[in-house]
Amino acid sequence: MEINRSDISQTFINLFIGELKFTDEEFELLLSHMNLELIPRKSFYLKAGNISKQKAYINKGCTRTFTVDEKDREHIMFFSFEDWWIADFESYYTQQPARQYIQAMEDCELLCIKKCDLDRLEEQIPKLRFFFNEKKQKMIFATMNNLREVKSLTPEERYLNLIKKHPHIFQRIPQQYIAAYLDIEPPSLSRLRSRLSKK
Amino acid sequence: MEINRSDISQTFINLFIGELKFTDEEFELLLSHMNLELIPRKSFYLKAGNISKQKAYINKGCTRTFTVDEKDREHIMFFSFEDWWIADFESYYTQQPARQYIQAMEDCELLCIKKCDLDRLEEQIPKLRFFFNEKKQKMIFATMNNLREVKSLTPEERYLNLIKKHPHIFQRIPQQYIAAYLDIEPPSLSRLRSRLSKK
DNA sequence: GAAGGAGGTTAACCCGGGTTAAGAATTCAT
DNA sequence: ATGAATTCTTAACCCGGGTTAACCTCCTTC
DSSP states (O other), X not given: OOOOGGGSOHHHHIIIIIISOOOHXXXXXXXXXXXXXXXXXXXXXXXXXXXXXXXXXXEEOOEEXXXXXXXXXEEEEEEEOTTOEEOOHHHHHXXXXXXXXXXXXXXXXXXEEEHHHHHHHHHHOHHHHHHHHHHHHHHHHHHHHHHHHHHHSOHHHHHHHHHHHOTTHHHHSOHHHHHHHHTSOHHHHHHHHHHHHTO | OOOOGGGSOHHHHIIIIIXXXXXXXXXXXXXXXXXXXXXXXXXXXXXXXSBOOEEEEEEEOOEEEEEEOTTSOEEEEEEEOTTOEEOOHHHHHHOSBOSOEEEESSOEXXXXXXXXXXXXXXXXXXXXXXXXXXXXXXXXXXXXXXXXXXXXXXXXXXXXXXXXXXXXXXXXXXXXXXXXXXXXXXXXXXXXXXXXXXX
16 A cells, blocks of 8 residues: 555654654655555464565554464464564565464554565665664564573563563553463463462 | 694585685685684683674584573573584674673584674675675574474473484483573483383 | 592472363453 | 453362482592
8 A cells, every 4th residue: 555654653754864864865765665554453464384575664553473383372472563673584584484473463554665675775775774784683682582581581580571671561462462472371371460469 | 722724624624615615815814814712621612791702613512502590590592513603692793791601511622713803804705794694694593493492392392302403412412401401400301301211 | 449529310399380161351242 | 231252360180390309320539
């Protein structure tokens, strides 16, 4: 869908015009390659088996990125909110089928750009390549920290970390999904919460 | 320590001369910036708090990369063997203090190159940059798969995966370290193994 | 060959998470 | 407002991992 200029969040504009010092021409060039996708709550932006062909900026809404194991259990790798960029990292860079699902947790407005277009744009606007390289780097560090956390903390500690870092999350994400993020079953999260509230 | 040409493993030579088609001059240039470090068993190649200033090729030996949590428990992120490159990823790229330890599990011979030298060499030999970018990419995917695995598999399943993928590991790594890799205590690994052998 | 140390196993007990099912609370649709 | 559906909580039971301590190898080392 065509992007209506009035749809774009101020944060997005600040990012490119303010922080990255894009000229108006550069910004227009970028926008001309982006599409607006409206993803209704519960529908999928990406399914495992498909190829992640584009990056999407979350203009509004939030998503969960998860995998399904052999016992059909869903494991949420992370939630994404406004001002995040989403894609299946491995699939995007290898253009092989994704192993993850990305599902809208609320009605989402996504500003999307195809990999082939972005690759070309990065040639024309080096700032853009720099920006996404930085993003990539941060993504890697975040994943490693995540791994460290999952390996060394109990579900209770991870729960406490989560509410410390993202207190807002409980207003937007149903509890069963928080449980799937913590890799425990909903009854366990319930027990954990009641255990904590008694302290 | 100076590198004696006869110390270098055939695998290392095959990698640069065979696969990457380095000319003799390029290979000599690379070697002229590399040092041989001999790390005795149990001593540390890197400690948390220090900066990971170089990459090291494992010519011989193996290491474990681990973190220590608040309860002083060690969590092994991965083991590394011959023909792997080691460094604390985050520390190397940010030049900030590392959060991980790298310890020799056997007497190790490491072929080391400083970040500043490698950065300069990558300018002169683009193949080198390409090679390490590929390595970096693979490292990311491996970390993500690792995270997926830790989130979705039981310790028993992770144990079975480990012996399937690296059957040799048990000949070189004492069991208590395997337990630390699986994030369980040594008695649990013992029980798990006796449980499995009865089946 | 005795003493010490490191690595691995076993036993007993505790506790938290999985499982299942039932019930309570909320949300949603008509 | 009412009923249905979804979400969350609670209870009961099982089981696997943590903890601690004892014990058993096997290997050093003097």
